[in-house]
Amino acid sequence: MRVFNFNGGPAALPLPVLREVQEEFLDWHGTGMSIVENSHRAKEVAAMATEAQNLLLELLGLSSEQWAVAFCQGGASLQFAMVPLNFAPQGTVCDYIDTGLWSSKAFQEAKICGSGARFAASSKDADYTFIPSQYDYSEKPQYVYLTSNNTVRGTQWPSFPTGAPGPLVADVSSEFLSRPLDLTDFGLIFAGAQKNVAPAGLTIAVIRRSFAITGQTGLPHMLDYRTFIDNDSMYNTPPVFAIYVAGLVFKWLKNTVGGLKAMEAKNKAKAALLYSAIDNSGGFYSGTAQVGSRSPMNVTFRLSDSSLEKPFQEEAKKEGLVGLGGHRSVGGLRASLYNALDLDAVEALTGFMAEFKRKKG
Amino acid sequence: MRVFNFNGGPAALPLPVLREVQEEFLDWHGTGMSIVENSHRAKEVAAMATEAQNLLLELLGLSSEQWAVAFCQGGASLQFAMVPLNFAPQGTVCDYIDTGLWSSKAFQEAKICGSGARFAASSKDADYTFIPSQYDYSEKPQYVYLTSNNTVRGTQWPSFPTGAPGPLVADVSSEFLSRPLDLTDFGLIFAGAQKNVAPAGLTIAVIRRSFAITGQTGLPHMLDYRTFIDNDSMYNTPPVFAIYVAGLVFKWLKNTVGGLKAMEAKNKAKAALLYSAIDNSGGFYSGTAQVGSRSPMNVTFRLSDSSLEKPFQEEAKKEGLVGLGGHRSVGGLRASLYNALDLDAVEALTGFMAEFKRKKG
Numbered sequence: 222m223r224v225f226n227f228n229g230g231p232a233a234l235p236l237p238v239l240r241e242v243q244e245e246f247l248d249w250h251g252t253g254m255s256i257v258e259n260s261h262r263a264k265e266v267a268a269m270a271t272e273a274q275n276l277l278l279e280l281l282g283l284s285s286e287q288w289a290v291a292f293c294q295g296g297a298s299l300q301f302a303m304v305p306l307n308f309a310p311q312g313t314v315c316d317y318i319d320t321g322l323w324s325s326k327a328f329q330e331a332k333i334c335g336s337g338a339r340f341a342a343s344s345k346d347a348d349y350t351f352i353p354s355q356y357d358y359s360e361k362p363q364y365v366y367l368t369s370n371n372t373v374r375g376t377q378w379p380s381f382p383t384g385a386p387g388p389l390v391a392d393v394s395s396e397f398l399s400r401p402l403d404l405t406d407f408g409l410i411f412a413g414a415q416k417n418v419a420p421a422g423l424t425i426a427v428i429r430r431s432f433a434i435t436g437q438t439g440l441p442h443m444l445d446y447r448t449f450i451d452n453d454s455m456y457n458t459p460p461v462f463a464i465y466v467a468g469l470v471f472k473w474l475k476n477t478v479g480g481l482k483a484m485e486a487k488n489k490a491k492a493a494l495l496y497s498a499i500d501n502s503g504g505f506y507s508g509t510a511q512v513g514s515r516s517p518m519n520v521t522f523r524l525s526d527s528s529l530e531k532p533f534q535e536e537a538k539k540e541g542l543v544g545l546g547g548h549r550s551v552g553g554l555r556a557s558l559y560n561a562l563d564l565d566a567v568e569a570l571t572g573f574m575a576e577f578k579r580k581k582g
Numbered sequence: 583m584r585v586f587n588f589n590g591g592p593a594a595l596p597l598p599v600l601r602e603v604q605e606e607f608l609d610w611h612g613t614g615m616s617i618v619e620n621s622h623r624a625k626e627v628a629a630m631a632t633e634a635q636n637l638l639l640e641l642l643g644l645s646s647e648q649w650a651v652a653f654c655q656g657g658a659s660l661q662f663a664m665v666p667l668n669f670a671p672q673g674t675v676c677d678y679i680d681t682g683l684w685s686s687k688a689f690q691e692a693k694i695c696g697s698g699a700r701f702a703a704s705s706k707d708a709d710y711t712f713i714p715s716q717y718d719y720s721e722k723p724q725y726v727y728l729t730s731n732n733t734v735r736g737t738q739w740p741s742f743p744t745g746a747p748g749p750l751v752a753d754v755s756s757e758f759l760s761r762p763l764d765l766t767d768f769g770l771i772f773a774g775a776q777k778n779v780a781p782a783g784l785t786i787a788v789i790r791r792s793f794a795i796t797g798q799t800g801l802p803h804m805l806d807y808r809t810f811i812d813n814d815s816m817y818n819t820p821p822v823f824a825i826y827v828a829g830l831v832f833k834w835l836k837n838t839v840g841g842l843k844a845m846e847a848k849n850k851a852k853a854a855l856l857y858s859a860i861d862n863s864g865g866f867y868s869g870t871a872q873v874g875s876r877s878p879m880n881v882t883f884r885l886s887d888s889s890l891e892k893p894f895q896e897e898a899k900k901e902g903l904v905g906l907g908g909h910r911s912v913g914g915l916r917a918s919l920y921n922a923l924d925l926d927a928v929e930a931l932t933g934f935m936a937e938f939k940r941k942k943g
Contacts, residue, residue, distance in 0.1 A: 224614030228621045231822060239608055239616050246604040247597075253585030253902065255600050257781035257827070260589045260905065294655035294783060295804050298818040302802035333802050415819050420618035422655060422783040422821030441663035441694050443656050457659040458776050460783030461592060462823065466618070541614065544621065 225566040228544035229372055229519065230395060230416040233561040237477070238469045256465050261458050270454065270461075273468030280398060280474055280481055281427065289433060291426040291449035292459050293411075297323065297394050300411045300424060301330035303444050304390055307436040308408075309336035309363040316362040316387065319343035320352055320376060322550055323392060324368040331366075341365065349374040351511040362387040364408055370396035372416075373548040375521030375555065376514040381406065388432055396518050397425070398474060399560055400485035408432030409446075414463055416518075417560050418470050423463035474560070484560055491558045491567045492517035498571040505578045509553060523553045529581055530554055540573050542566075586927040589905035590733055590880065591756065591777040594922040598838065599830045617826050622819050631815065631822075634829030641759060641835055641842055642788065650794060652787040652810035653820050654772075658684065658755050661772045661785060662691035664805050665751055668797040669769075670697035670724040677723040677748065680704035681713055681737060683911055684753060685729040692727075702726065710735040712872040723748040725769055731757035733777075734909040736882030736916065737875040742767065749793055757879050758786070759835060760921055761846035769793035770807075775824055777879075778921045779831050784824035835921070845921055852919045852928045853878035859932040866939045870914060884914045890942055891915055901934050903927075 226233040242256075249256040250265055259266050274290040281288075293299070304327070309315040314337040317328045321344075331338035341362075342353035349371065358365065365385045370377040372395040381389060381403065388408030397412035404410065409428045415421035426446065433446050442448045448456045454464075478484050496515065499506040499522050509521040524530050530553065534545050547553035556570060587594040610617040611626055620627050635651040642649075654660070665688070670676040675698040678689045682705075692699035702723075703714035710732065719726065726746045731738040733756040742750060742764065749769030758773035765771065770789045776782035787807065794807050803809045809817045815825075839845050857876065860867040860883050870882040885891050891914065895906050908914035917931060 222614055223609065226615050226619055228615075228619065231619060231621055231819065233619050234616065236608075239618075243604055243607040246607065247600055248584065253583055253904070254587050254589075255595065257600075258587055258589065258592060258594050260592055261782065262910070294657075294821075295660075296655075296818040299656075299802075299804040302804060306802075330802055333800060413819060420821075420823045421622065421819045422824060439694060441660075441667075441691055443660040443663060457657040458592065458774060458782045460655075460781075460821065460824075462781045463783060463821075543614070549623070 222541070224541045224543045225569055226544055226562070227542065227556040227558070227566070227570070229548060229555060229557045230413070231421050232416050232557055232559045234419070234466070235470060235473050235561045238466065238473055241469060242466060257462050259461070261455060261461050266461060267455070269468055270459070270464050273464055273471060276468065276471035276475060277425070277427070280471060281404070282401065283404065283427070287430055289428050289430055289450040290454070291428060291446055292454035292464055293424040293426055293449060294422065294460055296424055297392050297411065297413045298326070300392065300426065301327040302334055303446065304364070304366070304409065305331040305334040305336035305338065306440055306444055307446055308390070308432075309338070310437050311335045311337075313337055313363045314339065314359045314361065316341035316356075316359050316365045318353060318356065318365065318367040319345055320368050321349040321371040321374045322548075323371065323373070324366070327366060327368070327392065349376065350509060351514040352376055352378050356382060356385070358386050360386065364388050364390040366390045369393045370516050370518050372519050372557070373551055375508070375510045375516045375519045377516035377518065379513065388429070396516070398481060398484065399488050399518055401481040414467055419463040419467035421463075422460045423467060425467070478560075487564070488517045488558065488560065491562065491564055492520060494564070494567050494571055495520050495556060495558065498574055502574070502578055505582045506574065518558060520556045520558060521547060521553060522555075533577060536577060537573055540569070542570055542573055583902070585902045585904045586930055587905055587923070588903065588917040588919070588927070588931070590909060590916060590918045591774070592782050593777050593918055593920045595780075595827070596831060596834050596922045599827065599834055602830060603827060618823050620822070622816060622822050627822060628816070630829055631820070631825050634825055634832060635814075637829065637832035637836060638786070638788070641832060642765070643762065644765065644788070648791055650789050650791055650811040651815070652789060652807055653815035653825055654785040654787055654810060655783065655821055657785055658753050658772065658774045659687070661753065661787065662688040663695055664807065665725070665727065665770065666692040666695040666697035666699065667801055667805055668807055669751070669793075670699070671798050672696040672698075674698055674724050675700065675720045675722065677702035677717075677720050677726045679714060679717065679726065679728040680706055681729050682710040682732040682735045683909070684732065684734070685727070688727060688729070688753065710737065711870060712875040713737055713739050717743060717746070719747050721747065725749050725751045727751045730754045731877050731879050733880050733918070734912055736869070736871045736877045736880045738877035738879065740874065749790070757877070759842060759845065760849050760879055762842040775828055777918075780824040780828035782824075783821045784828060786828070839921075848925070849878045849919065849921065852923065852925055853881060855925070855928050855932055856881050856917060856919065859935055863935070863939055866943045867935065879919060881917045881919060882908060882914060883916075894938060897938060898931075898934055901930070903931055903934055
């Protein structure tokens, strides 16, 4: 029996996509081989990867003349190094906005890479419960870096800063393709695929071409965004299986869901239901993020009696509701409501929450 | 219908493994989720990854006290940079043995990384048709680097140099787990998984612990082998699906095949049959590698009338024999006989070759 999967990532993927993968796993598109046995240089595979790139740009509303897609590996953690290596060489300055664990890690990697990284804002003193709206920018930063959705703390940027003194760069891992994004002021976004898009092992960077060409030269090939752009992500063998699943998810988003606006509406409805259950629990449950900064993707909350948080997870699991533990760095509870999770999962969760409160409250 | 898959990589995987993946794809081990939807931090997944590591060391005959396994990403191409970044900082020297495209690329990345890399031997002047047996070593190289099996040129080291003045480091991508390896003189081996082990997107490094601790510090986390070793390859989200398939392949190697010695015997029998068909064709077919350096994994050959090489591939494909083109950098023909390919595939190929010769010879 399939459970309701609230994992923070790797996370739920659309069931119709998983079924399609399963069905054609031994013989992909009449090639007589599994997708994982096909050469990445085979015509059919290259066409599949190109189609995935094009679909992604279409979903994002971006033109391929201005933007490029790079299918990378190594997760956001490798992007944390690639971004400064490519765009903030020694002797330059780059600004980071610190909204939690992942932006702190990105900042540390920039320091390791020798970049002149500094914080332009931080909500650390408030336990990262909100998204800062005031920024102390450098005069000429190479870029301004932010984490658009904070999986650990359950916060999300409602909109992005305007008028920053450099191009914006964002880690959008845990909200990628959950809503339309206005990328007017962006140079680059990237996302680990394992939240909303595909199995772990694929990291997607979407790069403005005019920004990409300003990057450093002389980097190891696999750390240079241009290697990916110039070779259509086929400089070496890419993670074909994850790209294939991503392509199916892009199709599902376009054809079944109806695009990112429709996806956003669904996600807002799911989040509204859950936040409402939390807010109307008379304090039995409480959200950890400030209201204006709440993420629709990762809903973090606590029980007023924190000793009930473990039993909450255990009893929820018995009801087929799994993955409700908070990130190991902060504890508490978290329900991740990624794209593949339907409203019925949230209804099941809020039903369980009411029942749990009735029994223990 | 499944074809006979002679791809150079990504390549054939064992059919029983693919069937198992397919069967449990929607519900992995009773978790109610696909393996690709499970958290990498879930107990069951962590146990699966640990079991895969242990099985790998067992197959290789290595002790976990002396050796560590790192599940990396980025392919051999990223290893080409990681090896010198970790072990050959500026101001030191490292020796490379040049046996073709991949060792040349590794050498170039070492140069990019600022290492004092030099060639201790090369078979370039002989079109990389053999494995050099004389080496002009540096006095104190940080390591001696070699490519143990050359996918493009169809050569393989029959045994490894003894008495080198530094630890050996090898790219074993296209022969990994095809035969027992004597790693007495090695510090590190690595392999892209997409030839003999798993879907593309996983790169396995096996590192001697006493060598690992000599590595540079202050590297970006995802480029530092110790990040992988110290965190059991779970510093960030690893490519779970590929690790899972690799684990199933390790089990298949151990339980169905009977270990690496048994695997080697099967591989030798397959290669002997094909080389014999080539050598006994009266010159209609000819092998490109010198006899003492021939690879049992990648059998490269030509037709005396090279204009027949394209029809050869086209007619073979009609008979369900696919992936027989040589690497795009050299042309010609190549049959990759990785572990998952059974003798019946080679019998079908040699049968086809005889028939093709009868018609065109």
